[in-house]
Amino acid sequence: MKRSISVTVNGAKWTGDVEPRTLLVYLLRDTLGLTGTHVGCDTSSCGACTVLLNGQSVKSCTLLAVQADGADVTTIEGIGDAQHLHPMQTAFWEQHGLQCGYCTPGMIVSACDLLQRNPDPSEAEIREALSGNLCRCTGYQNIVKAVQHAAAAMRAPKMERERIGAPAD
Amino acid sequence: MAFTSMMGARVTRREDPRLITGRSTYVDDVKLAGTTYAAFARSPFAHAKIVRIDVSAAKASPGVLAVFTADDMQGVGDVPTAPQIEGLKIPKHPALARGRVAYAGEPVVAVVAETRAAARDAADLVEVEYEELPAVVDLERAAAGPPYVHDEFGTNIAFTMQINGGDAESAFKNAAVTVSERLLNQRLAPVSIEPRGMVAHWEPGPQHLTVWSSTQIPHLLRTQLALALGLPEHRIRTIAPEVGGAFGSKLDVYAEELVTAFASRALDRPVKYVETRSESFMSTVHGRDQIDFIEIAADSDGRITGLKVKILANLGAYHQLLTPAIPTLTALMVPGAYDIQNVSVTLHGLFTTEVPTDAYRGAGRPEATYLIERGLDLLAAKLGMDPAEVRRRNLIKKEQFPYASAVGLTYDSGDYHAALEKALQIAGYDALRKEQERGRSEGRLMGIGLSSYVEVCGMGPSSALPAPGWGSATVRMEPTGRVTVMTGASPHGQGEETTFAQMVSERLGVPIDDIVVLHGDSAVVQYGIGTFGSRSTAVDGAALYRALDTVCEKAMKIAAHQMEANVGDLEFKNGRIAVKGNPEKAMSIAEVAFAAFRGLNLPPDVEPGLEATRRFEPPNFVYPFGTHVCVVEIERSTGAVKVVKYVAVDDCGNVINPMIVEGQVHGGIAQGLAQALYEEIVYDENGQLTTGSLLQYAAPHANQLPMYELDRTVTPTDVNPMGIKGVGEAGTIGATPAVVNAVVDALAPFGIVNMDMPCKPERVWRVINGYDGKANGKAAKK
Ligand code: FES
Ligand code: FES
Numbered sequence: 001m002k003r004s005i006s007v008t009v010n011g012a013k014w015t016g017d018v019e020p021r022t023l024l025v026y027l028l029r030d031t032l033g034l035t036g037t038h039v040g041c042d043t044s045s046c047g048a049c050t051v052l053l054n055g056q057s058v059k060s061c062t063l064l065a066v067q068a069d070g071a072d073v074t075t076i077e078g079i080g081d082a083q084h085l086h087p088m089q090t091a092f093w094e095q096h097g098l099q100c101g102y103c104t105p106g107m108i109v110s111a112c113d114l115l116q117r118n119p120d121p122s123e124a125e126i127r128e129a130l131s132g133n134l135c136r137c138t139g140y141q142n143i144v145k146a147v148q149h150a151a152a153a154m155r156a157p158k159m160e161r162e163r164i165g166a167p168a169d
Numbered sequence: 170m171a172f173t174s175m176m177g178a179r180v181t182r183r184e185d186p187r188l189i190t191g192r193s194t195y196v197d198d199v200k201l202a203g204t205t206y207a208a209f210a211r212s213p214f215a216h217a218k219i220v221r222i223d224v225s226a227a228k229a230s231p232g233v234l235a236v237f238t239a240d241d242m243q244g245v246g247d248v249p250t251a252p253q254i255e256g257l258k259i260p261k262h263p264a265l266a267r268g269r270v271a272y273a274g275e276p277v278v279a280v281v282a283e284t285r286a287a288a289r290d291a292a293d294l295v296e297v298e299y300e301e302l303p304a305v306v307d308l309e310r311a312a313a314g315p316p317y318v319h320d321e322f323g324t325n326i327a328f329t330m331q332i333n334g335g336d337a338e339s340a341f342k343n344a345a346v347t348v349s350e351r352l353l354n355q356r357l358a359p360v361s362i363e364p365r366g367m368v369a370h371w372e373p374g375p376q377h378l379t380v381w382s383s384t385q386i387p388h389l390l391r392t393q394l395a396l397a398l399g400l401p402e403h404r405i406r407t408i409a410p411e412v413g414g415a416f417g418s419k420l421d422v423y424a425e426e427l428v429t430a431f432a433s434r435a436l437d438r439p440v441k442y443v444e445t446r447s448e449s450f451m452s453t454v455h456g457r458d459q460i461d462f463i464e465i466a467a468d469s470d471g472r473i474t475g476l477k478v479k480i481l482a483n484l485g486a487y488h489q490l491l492t493p494a495i496p497t498l499t500a501l502m503v504p505g506a507y508d509i510q511n512v513s514v515t516l517h518g519l520f521t522t523e524v525p526t527d528a529y530r531g532a533g534r535p536e537a538t539y540l541i542e543r544g545l546d547l548l549a550a551k552l553g554m555d556p557a558e559v560r561r562r563n564l565i566k567k568e569q570f571p572y573a574s575a576v577g578l579t580y581d582s583g584d585y586h587a588a589l590e591k592a593l594q595i596a597g598y599d600a601l602r603k604e605q606e607r608g609r610s611e612g613r614l615m616g617i618g619l620s621s622y623v624e625v626c627g628m629g630p631s632s633a634l635p636a637p638g639w640g641s642a643t644v645r646m647e648p649t650g651r652v653t654v655m656t657g658a659s660p661h662g663q664g665e666e667t668t669f670a671q672m673v674s675e676r677l678g679v680p681i682d683d684i685v686v687l688h689g690d691s692a693v694v695q696y697g698i699g700t701f702g703s704r705s706t707a708v709d710g711a712a713l714y715r716a717l718d719t720v721c722e723k724a725m726k727i728a729a730h731q732m733e734a735n736v737g738d739l740e741f742k743n744g745r746i747a748v749k750g751n752p753e754k755a756m757s758i759a760e761v762a763f764a765a766f767r768g769l770n771l772p773p774d775v776e777p778g779l780e781a782t783r784r785f786e787p788p789n790f791v792y793p794f795g796t797h798v799c800v801v802e803i804e805r806s807t808g809a810v811k812v813v814k815y816v817a818v819d820d821c822g823n824v825i826n827p828m829i830v831e832g833q834v835h836g837g838i839a840q841g842l843a844q845a846l847y848e849e850i851v852y853d854e855n856g857q858l859t860t861g862s863l864l865q866y867a868a869p870h871a872n873q874l875p876m877y878e879l880d881r882t883v884t885p886t887d888v889n890p891m892g893i894k895g896v897g898e899a900g901t902i903g904a905t906p907a908v909v910n911a912v913v914d915a916l917a918p919f920g921i922v923n924m925d926m927p928c929k930p931e932r933v934w935r936v937i938n939g940y941d942g943k944a945n946g947k948a949a950k951k
């Protein structure tokens with residue numbers, strides 16, 4: 001028995017029927033064609049599938065599509081594209097925070113989630129926050145550096161605003 | 170950007186924009202109209218006879234298009250294996266098990282259905298009646314006699330290899346000291362985060378098969394598919410799309426690839442198969458898995474006079490593409506970075522009822538380095554000598570290169586002492602030893618571990634490999650002055666789209682944005698051998714270097730003709746070919762490219778077009794080396810090991826892009842360190858995999874790994890024109906013994922001289938608390 005759900009994905013509303021057992025990640029990948037969200041395991045261990053659900057990071061392989069009914073989903077495609085890179089994407093690029101790139105969308109989404117909660121994380125806090133995401137290529141060193149750089153870049157305008165006495169947002 | 174800054178520059182990667190935005194295409198992202206999905210029913214037993222297969226329920230399941238067993242695939246060839254080792258026993262290895270199974274997870278029945286879920290549902294309805302046979306999991310027992318994995322051979326020994334150099338027997342007779350140890354190199358899973366996957370698309374109209382595969386070897390896959398399926402090779406196109414890591418595990422032709430391609434032809438539909446992570450653990454090749462016995466003879470000054478090694482290598486149930494070749498690399502590298510004249514190595518490759526082993530990052534060399542680097546520390550402990558000093562006394566000296574090793578290899582170039590001293594200095598070795606001494610008196614368990622490695626890579630001379638080892642490259646100047654490069658390498662994270670573009674930009678003076686590097690498509694790229702064995706830059710990069718030579722020569726000829734000058738009077742600099750001393754009289758490379766395309770006013774002996782394809786046959790392997798220093802701190806109450814400092818000084822010759830080299834070393838160390846501390850594949854006595862998911866298999870997370878301090882020495886090689894050695898595996902090879910040596914050093918107060926990997930808390934705790942030699946806390950006392 002298919003169920004009708006409606007989800008807003010990267011700002012666009014989608015309404016359609018899904019099988020009750022369909023995982024959110026397959027709705028995104030197979031139905032919506034958003035293949036930037038990857039699948040790396042079947043035990044909720046790797047984080048390659050991480051997306052933001054109502055602003056919070058979740059593993060989209062561990063959620064049924066029907067559970068996302070009414071929710072707002074942001075995938076890597078919604079974080080930024082080549083013309084409008086998010087500072088986190090720029091930092092991963094500049095700090096060589098990726099090699100094969102398979103873990104990268106999930107890493108970037110998780111890292112964005114961290115900076116929302118903690119704009120100035122320590123190295124240990126970054127490592128802890130990313131401990132739900134596996135990367136086999138980088139040894140994590142440049143991922144940590146990328147998150148540190150992104151955090152600095154994202155704090156900078158705000159400090160600048162404070163310096164000139166503009167109201168904080 | 171001035172082109173002179175391209176070589177050695179930290180150019181950010183050209184592959185990244187598509188990857189960081191989620192706009193790249195991995196194999197599971199390939200979507201063709203009418204795609205069907207394959208799923209496999211796999212053996213639940215390690216070893217069994219297949220009595221009966223009933224596929225009726227699977228066939229009747231909704232959405233199912235076809236069900237295949239070995240009987241349906243009679244005409245299809247075995248899963249291929251390459252090595253030509255004398256006396257090698259090669260068991261039949263059909264893509265779907267025929268009559269018996271030899272490891273848990275072996276594919277037995279394939280189901281193809283309209284959806285992924287329907288295929289999985291139906292595969293679970295397949296009924297197979299098995300008659301269990303005894304599992305073979307203990308290597309030493311497997312070597313000793315029955316039960317056998319393959320009864321037809323009457324032995325589990327697939328091959329034996331003996332290598333002797335000098336006279337080890339007399340060295341041991343005359344030795345002042347000897348040490349010996351049994352060292353375990355546990356089985357590991359490669360765990361690329363992208364699992365294996367493939368899409369096969371047979372088009373009945375043109376009679377053409379296109380296969381997208383997450384592979385390191387698209388062209389070799391094409392040849393093997395042609396041979397196994399009996400299809401003409403020119404009617405097959407193989408594509409390695411974006412590949413999400415491999416580490417050797419995709420340097421193979423797998424049963425599922427044969428079945429998927431076969432099924433697509435049978436159904437005239439595209440067929441996709443992507444393994445789950447659990448399937449990956451039970452059916453993608455594993456790495457390592459040796460029991461090694463090392464004996465060292467030395468004089469009283471700590472100079473090594475003899476080395477005897479016995480290797481028991483677990484090959485698993487069948488030979489995958491390179492399975493038996495991997496431990497032969499161990500055998501050839503046991504003397505490591507040391508000048509040891511008398512060496513004797515015995516290698517037994519053994520069948521077990523486990524997943525085949527094959528290349529995994531380092532592939533045979535980490536085992537060799539572990540052996541000799543643990544051996545050096547055993548010797549140091551026996552002599553009461555500092556491990557750094559024992560290394561100093563035995564490392565091959567700079568003036569001995571090229572160095573002929575006792576087992577028949579020729580190490581190309583090196584300054585091993587320089588790397589050792591630099592690493593010690595960066596780590597602050599003397600101060601660390603003092604701190605350790607102080608700490609010990611306060612009960613702190615601090616350990617310092619060294620590893621001075623050399624490894625063999627840049628695979629390699631065709632004459633020394635079971636497959637071709639040359640590199641290939643095409644450089645094509647387009648009419649508009651842009652450059653298209655086709656490389657025979659098949660990178661999957663190593664960044665050659667960037668480093669090769671740097672090479673081209675440097676030579677042709679073309680901006681890097683005007684260069685594209687294509688790879689991994691048999692319809693686009695000339696035959697390429699692929700990416701493995703740290704070969705891409707050293708071998709395919711050398712072919713690119715040669716192709717650039719040819720393009721430059723031709724460009725000079727055309728420019729000379731057009732400017733009515735002699736080639737000898739021209740110079741090619743910054744993308745311009747100018748008359749020496751008269752820089753006004755010049756043509757840009759783009760102008761030359763257009764002239765070559767237009768075909769007017771060319772020298773009479775010069776064909777139109779500005780393009781070259783070259784191949785490079787390396788005269789030798791290359792031998793990167795270095796020294797790693799690891800410092801650990803062990804928590805006495807829990808046995809937890811914390812890496813507090815990690816210094817790596819590596820030498821991979823000249824470097825194109827230090828940022829990418831550092832990235833390779835970081836990732837390499839992480840995997841080597843993970844073997845030392847975290848990871849192990851475990852089969853129980855029934856041959857059941859007990860570490861079959863990422864919940865049990867401890868691939869490390871960000872919070873389990875330290876920061877690494879890297880530096881380099883630069884000793885170019887003359888094996889290729891750029892003086893470059895490989896760097897993809899060096900970190901892994903160097904790291905494992907450095908970490909274990911540090912752990913054992915920390916445990917020295919307990920009289921410990923060795924412990925088996927992984928040094929996980931439980932095991933370390935057992936050592937600390939005197940439960941060694943029991944359960945899984947094996948550790949040898951002095
Ligand atoms: S796919 Fe691995 S956690 Fe979701
Ligand atoms: S970049 Fe390959 S898994 Fe992270």
